[in-house]
Amino acid sequence: MIGIFTDGDLRRTLDKQIDIHSTIITEVMTKDCKTVRASHLAVEALTLMQLNKITVLLVVDAQQILIGVLHMHDLLRAGVV
Numbered sequence: 001m002i003g004i005f006t007d008g009d010l011r012r013t014l015d016k017q018i019d020i021h022s023t024i025i026t027e028v029m030t031k032d033c034k035t036v037r038a039s040h041l042a043v044e045a046l047t048l049m050q051l052n053k054i055t056v057l058l059v060v061d062a063q064q065i066l067i068g069v070l071h072m073h074d075l076l077r078a079g080v081v
Contacts (some may be wrong), residue, residue, distance in 0.1 A: 001066050003029040006056060035060045038067060042080045045070055 005025055013020060013028045035058045036045045045057055049072060059068035075081050 001033070001058065001060075001064075002026070003031040004033040004056075004058060005029040008054075033058055035064070036070065037062065042075060042078065046072075046075055046080055049075075 003026065005028065009028055009030055010020075013023070018028065034048060034052055034054060036048060038059050038061055049055060049057060055072040057070045058066055059070050061067050072081070
């Protein structure tokens, strides 16, 4: 996994008036994305989101392989928040 391109990345790109039609994604994506292990509790994921002021976490297994995406809305639907 080399990065993620979120709605926040898109907003920042547009705010900088970067031409999205000619810019490659690696120039505007988040390269140091936050992850959470699938074995962690949902409340731990929520805490990580709050500390980093983000709404999405990538879920990885023990070998750091991407296995899913956790969005704040998932936690809201589950009643964690």
